[in-house]
Amino acid sequence: MLDQPTGPTLLGFDVIMVGTVLAGLAAFAMVLAIYAAVTIRDPMAKRVKVLESRREQLKAGIVTSATKKRTRLIRRSNSTDKVKENLGKLNVLQDSQIKVIQQKLAHAGYRNKELAYFIIGARAIMPIVLGGIAALMIYGIEYWPDWGPMTRFGAFAVTLILSYKGPELYLSNKANKRTKEIQKGLPDALDLLVICAEAGLTVDAAFNRVAKELGRAYPELGDEFALTAIELSFLNERRLAFNNLAYRVDLEAVKGVVTTMIQTERYGTPLASALRVLSAEFRNERMMRAEEKAARLPAIMTVPLILFILPTLFIVILGPAACSISDALMGPDGAL
Numbered sequence: 001m002l003d004q005p006t007g008p009t010l011l012g013f014d015v016i017m018v019g020t021v022l023a024g025l026a027a028f029a030m031v032l033a034i035y036a037a038v039t040i041r042d043p044m045a046k047r048v049k050v051l052e053s054r055r056e057q058l059k060a061g062i063v064t065s066a067t068k069k070r071t072r073l074i075r076r077s078n079s080t081d082k083v084k085e086n087l088g089k090l091n092v093l094q095d096s097q098i099k100v101i102q103q104k105l106a107h108a109g110y111r112n113k114e115l116a117y118f119i120i121g122a123r124a125i126m127p128i129v130l131g132g133i134a135a136l137m138i139y140g141i142e143y144w145p146d147w148g149p150m151t152r153f154g155a156f157a158v159t160l161i162l163s164y165k166g167p168e169l170y171l172s173n174k175a176n177k178r179t180k181e182i183q184k185g186l187p188d189a190l191d192l193l194v195i196c197a198e199a200g201l202t203v204d205a206a207f208n209r210v211a212k213e214l215g216r217a218y219p220e221l222g223d224e225f226a227l228t229a230i231e232l233s234f235l236n237e238r239r240l241a242f243n244n245l246a247y248r249v250d251l252e253a254v255k256g257v258v259t260t261m262i263q264t265e266r267y268g269t270p271l272a273s274a275l276r277v278l279s280a281e282f283r284n285e286r287m288m289r290a291e292e293k294a295a296r297l298p299a300i301m302t303v304p305l306i307l308f309i310l311p312t313l314f315i316v317i318l319g320p321a322a323c324s325i326s327d328a329l330m331g332p333d334g335a336l
Contacts, residue, residue, distance in 0.1 A: 107175035107250040119167045130163040178220050179250050185218030190279035197272040204232035253282055
């Protein structure tokens, strides 16, 4: 059987085959980019629904509504009551633990405080379920027979730990991402609040206006400001609306803004000047964080430069020369 002719090779790899695979990956990435650009959605659509539900809750708390809403609330709370009852029988409910999880839910952007009971239930049930599955696969049917005793025990322990800490890690990760997004847009939001205050708008109208302007650039911050504007217009004490904002956002800068707003409401100090000072401070902090990241960049790029960029550069520069030298040494008939 005659050998089929092959294409040019570089370091033992077929150049045509590697180029074809890379071209296919590039085409697939281009299709994904086009699909993501075409199917982009408005980030405020879902948040507007949440804010409308919050508005309805505030209305129901102030104005006595019809019995239909009460029956809906009763039906909705039946599942939560069942979870509470089952967890109470297991003696895993503690008031301090519930408050901590409810605050983490608020930091992650979840408005329903009743989800805390489901998270506690998940932390109690998931280790049993996933641990049982892991024990069955590792020790029962021995799905991985090549694993040693320590490897099996380590895999089983990691499964138990992740199943117990999984919901909390998910909330912490989502809360950190949300806090960073709010931190990015806070100086711009304070600048707009200063403009609105100098234009003569009230505090709730200023918050509502800033939420509309920053809704697309910073949807998380726009969501919080819109909810604060709703609470300012419905709650009996305006201080509670500001305290709720500080409760929902795990950021010291937001707590400083809330303290300033409460003091201006209590003592009648000018709001625009205080917010202007805070905006300048937050903008300087953002610039310092950017400079810190830029200063760390050379040290961070050293390892990728050594592992990925320099070998590729050597191959591109020395590869053609190596091919020419090998062809010259091998001769036209393929022999030295």
